[in-house]
Amino acid sequence: MQAMSGKTLYDKIWDAHVVDQQDGESILYIDLHLIHEVTTPQAFAGLRANGRKVRRPDRTLAVADHNVPTEGQSLGVAKVADDEARLQLQTLERNVADNGIEFFPMGDVRNGIVHVVGPEQGRTQPGMTIVCGDSHTSTHGAFGALAHGIGTSEVEHVLATQTLRAKKSKNMRVVVDGELTPGVGAKDIALAIIREIGTAGGTGYVIEYAGSAIRGLSMEGRMTLCNLTIEAGARAGLVAPDAATFDYLRGRPAAPKGGAWEMALSYWKTFFSDADAAFDREIHLDAAAIAPLVTWGTSPEDVIAVTDATPDPTSFGTPDKRASAERALDYMGLTAGQPISKARIDVVFIGSCTNSRIEDLRAAAKIAAKALEGGRKVASHVRAMVVPGSGLVKIQAEEEGLDEIFKAAGFEWREPGCSMCLGMNPDRLEPGQRSASTSNRNFEGRQGRGGRTHLMSPPMAAAAAIAGHIADVRDYL
Amino acid sequence: MEAFVRLDAKAAPLPLANIDTDQIIPKQFLKTVEREGLGRGLFFDFRFDEQGKERPDFVLNRPEYKGAGILVAGDNFGCGSSREHAPWALMDFGVRCVISTSFADIFYNNCFQNGLLPVVLKADEVQALMEEARGGNHVMSVDLATQTVAAPSGKNFHFDIDPTRKEKMLKGLDAIGETLQRAKSIDVYEMKRALDQPWLEGA
Numbered sequence: 205m206q207a208m209s210g211k212t213l214y215d216k217i218w219d220a221h222v223v224d225q226q227d228g229e230s231i232l233y234i235d236l237h238l239i240h241e242v243t244t245p246q247a248f249a250g251l252r253a254n255g256r257k258v259r260r261p262d263r264t265l266a267v268a269d270h271n272v273p274t275e276g277q278s279l280g281v282a283k284v285a286d287d288e289a290r291l292q293l294q295t296l297e298r299n300v301a302d303n304g305i306e307f308f309p310m311g312d313v314r315n316g317i318v319h320v321v322g323p324e325q326g327r328t329q330p331g332m333t334i335v336c337g338d339s340h341t342s343t344h345g346a347f348g349a350l351a352h353g354i355g356t357s358e359v360e361h362v363l364a365t366q367t368l369r370a371k372k373s374k375n376m377r378v379v380v381d382g383e384l385t386p387g388v389g390a391k392d393i394a395l396a397i398i399r400e401i402g403t404a405g406g407t408g409y410v411i412e413y414a415g416s417a418i419r420g421l422s423m424e425g426r427m428t429l430c431n432l433t434i435e436a437g438a439r440a441g442l443v444a445p446d447a448a449t450f451d452y453l454r455g456r457p458a459a460p461k462g463g464a465w466e467m468a469l470s471y472w473k474t475f476f477s478d479a480d481a482a483f484d485r486e487i488h489l490d491a492a493a494i495a496p497l498v499t500w501g502t503s504p505e506d507v508i509a510v511t512d513a514t515p516d517p518t519s520f521g522t523p524d525k526r527a528s529a530e531r532a533l534d535y536m537g538l539t540a541g542q543p544i545s546k547a548r549i550d551v552v553f554i555g556s557c558t559n560s561r562i563e564d565l566r567a568a569a570k571i572a573a574k575a576l577e578g579g580r581k582v583a584s585h586v587r588a589m590v591v592p593g594s595g596l597v598k599i600q601a602e603e604e605g606l607d608e609i610f611k612a613a614g615f616e617w618r619e620p621g622c623s624m625c626l627g628m629n630p631d632r633l634e635p636g637q638r639s640a641s642t643s644n645r646n647f648e649g650r651q652g653r654g655g656r657t658h659l660m661s662p663p664m665a666a667a668a669a670i671a672g673h674i675a676d677v678r679d680y681l
Numbered sequence: 682m683e684a685f686v687r688l689d690a691k692a693a694p695l696p697l698a699n700i701d702t703d704q705i706i707p708k709q710f711l712k713t714v715e716r717e718g719l720g721r722g723l724f725f726d727f728r729f730d731e732q733g734k735e736r737p738d739f740v741l742n743r744p745e746y747k748g749a750g751i752l753v754a755g756d757n758f759g760c761g762s763s764r765e766h767a768p769w770a771l772m773d774f775g776v777r778c779v780i781s782t783s784f785a786d787i788f789y790n791n792c793f794q795n796g797l798l799p800v801v802l803k804a805d806e807v808q809a810l811m812e813e814a815r816g817g818n819h820v821m822s823v824d825l826a827t828q829t830v831a832a833p834s835g836k837n838f839h840f841d842i843d844p845t846r847k848e849k850m851l852k853g854l855d856a857i858g859e860t861l862q863r864a865k866s867i868d869v870y871e872m873k874r875a876l877d878q879p880w881l882e883g884a
Contacts, residue, residue, distance in 0.1 A: 224866035227849075229845055242712070243763065246765075270711075288712035291714060292713075339787055341763075355765035355794060356765040357856070360857065361856055364861070365857065369856055369859075404699075438786075522756075524755035525698050527697060628708045628712065647701045647703040648701075649703055650708075
C-alpha cells in the first residue's frame with residue numbers, strides 16, 4: 205500500500221535530507237540551525253571538551269532574545285542588570301565569535317526573537333530542515349520547511365555534524381475550510397485545533413495544515429498557526445509553499461537573487477503533498493464555526509469561546525484530568541461556571557514568537573485606534589505592553605505610525621525580545637496578576653511566579669486592555 | 682551519557698496530567714551556563730512556597746519519599762519547552778526513571794540523551810502503579826534489559842521501547858561519536874547539495 209500512494213509534503217522533505225541510516229535511525233541533514241543564548245552554552249562547552257568544531261558556521265545563525273531587557277538595549281550587554289543573563293549573553297557572544305557564526309547582537313536592528321528573525325531575513329526557505337534549541341521552531345513550518353525544537357545535546361550534535369539522528373513521525377493533516385468571521389484569525393484557528401485534539405493529540409505526528417482557510421492566511425498567520433503546533437504536541441507543523449510564500453521571500457537579505465531565485469523557485473515548487481498521499485490521521489474544522497477564543501486554565505487545551513463560561517471539573521473524563529482542572533481553576537482564581545468575560549485583567553502582553561509580527565501589531569493597533577476615536581484608552585488599572593518581534597518589525601511599525609497609536613492609547617512601546625512570554629527578562633507578572641497575552645503558554649508560573657495567563661489573539665488582547673477585563677473583540681471592531 | 686540498566690528505587694506519585702517543563706524547572710534556573718546543579722530548581726514551585734519555605738505536603742518533600750528515583754506521573758509528562766534543563770534537573774535530583782501514559786516528544790528525546798528512562802504504560806497500569814506508589818512500601822524495580830517494571834505487590838508490567846534507543850541507553854553511547862563515524866556520508870551529501878542548491882552555499 206505504502207508504495208502505491210503518493211508522498212506527503214513531510215515525506216518529501218524527509219527523503220530529501222536522509223544522509224545515511226545507522227542503527228535503525230536516520231541521519232538527517234540540517235539546512236539551517238538557529239541558536240540563542242539560553243540553550244547553547246552547554247553545547248559549545250561540550251564541543252570544546254571533546255575538541256570538536258562547528259561543521260557549518262555558514263548554516264548557523266545566532267540571536268540574543270530570551271533574556272534581553274526590552275528597554276535600554278542600545279546601552280549594550282555590559283549594562284544588562286541581571287548578572288546571570290549578562291553572563292549568558294556574553295557567553296553566546298564569545299561562542300559565536302570563536303566559531304565564526306553570524307550573530308545579530310542585542311541592539312542590532314536585525315536582532316529579535318529567533319523565529320521572527322529567520323523568516324524576516326529570508327534564511328527560512330521552503331523544503332529546508334530547520335532546528336533550534338527552542339520548541340517554537342515549529343513556526344518555520346509556515347514556509348513548507350520541516351522545523352522543530354531540539355534539546356541542548358542535539359544542538360551540540362547539529363553543531364558538530366550538521367545532522368540530527370531521528371526517526372520519522374507519522375503524518376496528520378488538519379484541514380480547515382470555509383471563511384473566518386470578523387474578529388477571528390490564525391490564533392483562534394490554532395486554539396480551536398488544540399481544543400479539538402488536546403495538547404498530546406499531535407504526539408508522534410507532523411501536522412500539515414490544508415484547506416481554503418489556511419490558504420487564505422498571510423505568512424504571518426501561517427507562522428502563528430505553525431508556532432502553536434507544538435502546543436498540540438506534534439513534532440512540527442507544515443503549510444505547503446505557494447505564491448504567498450514566494451512573495452514574502454522575494455528580495456529578503458538571504459533569499460536567492462537573479463538566476464538563483466528562478467532555480468530555487470522551481471525547487472521549492474516541488475514541495476507539496478501528492479493528491480494520492482495517505483495521512484495516518486485527518487481532522488476537519490469549519491473556519492466559519494470558530495469564535496474568538498481564550499484559555500481559562502493552565503494548559504493550552506483549556507480553551508473556550510470568549511462568550512462561554514469556565515467548565516465544571518466534574519465534566520472531565522479521568523481522575524487526573526479532573527484533578528488538573530480543579531487545580532487550574534484554583535490557580536487561575538476562577539470558579540466553575542463563571543463567564544470568562546468577567547475576568548478582570550491587570551496586564552496585557554502583545555508580543556512573543558506567536559504574535560509579534562507586523563500584521564499582529566496592525567491588528568492590535570486597529571482596535572486601539574478605534575478606541576481612541578471613541579475617546580477610550582487602556583483601562584486605568586491595566587498595564588499594557590507591546591513588544592515587537594524584531595528591531596525591523598519595530599521600525600516598520602514606527603514607519604506606519606502604529607507606535608503613536610499605541611502610545612496615545614496608553615500602551616507601552618518596548619524593544620524586541622521574548623519578554624513576558626516566559627519572563628526570563630525583567631518583564632514578569634507579579635503573583636496573582638492576571639494577563640491577557642498573545643503568547644503561547646498559560647502554564648503555571650510561565651509569565652512570573654503565581655501569574656495567571658489567558659492566551660488570545662492580538663486584537664482580543666487589545667480589546668481586553670481597553671475594557672480592563674476579558675472582552676469580545678467583536679464589540680471593539 | 683550515563684548508561685541505564687536496572688534501577689531499584691522509591692517511586693513517588695505525581696497524579697497530575699500535563700506536568701510541563703516550566704513546572705519541572707522554572708525559567709529562573711535556565712540562566713545557567715552549566716549542566717550541573719539544577720536539582721535545586723526541580724519542581725521549585727511545588728517544593729517551596731512564596732517565602733522559600735518547603736511545602737511539607739508536596740510528595741518529594743515528605744520523608745518517606747526522600748531520595749525517590751522514580752516518578753509515576755499523569756498523561757503528557759514534560760510538555761512545553763525544549764529545555765534539556767528538565768531532564769538535567771531530574772537527574773541531578775536523583776530521578777532516573779519517569780513512568781506515565783505519554784510523554785511530550787522533545788522531552789522524551791532529551792531523556793534518551795541523558796540516561797533518564799521514560800517508561801510508557803497503559804492508563805490502567807499507570808493507575809495501578811500510582812496506587813502502589815502511594816502505599817507504605819513503594820520501592821519499585823525497573824529493568825531495561827527485560828523491559829519490566831516490578832511493583833512492590835509483586836505485579837510486573839512490561840513496557841515497549843524502541844530497540845535502538847534501548848541499546849544506546851543500556852550502553853550509554855555518545856550520539857555525536859556514532860554519527861561522526863559516518864562523516865563520509867555527510868561529505869557526499871554536502872557535495873551533492875552544493876550542486877543542486879547552490880544558493881545555500883557561501884554567504
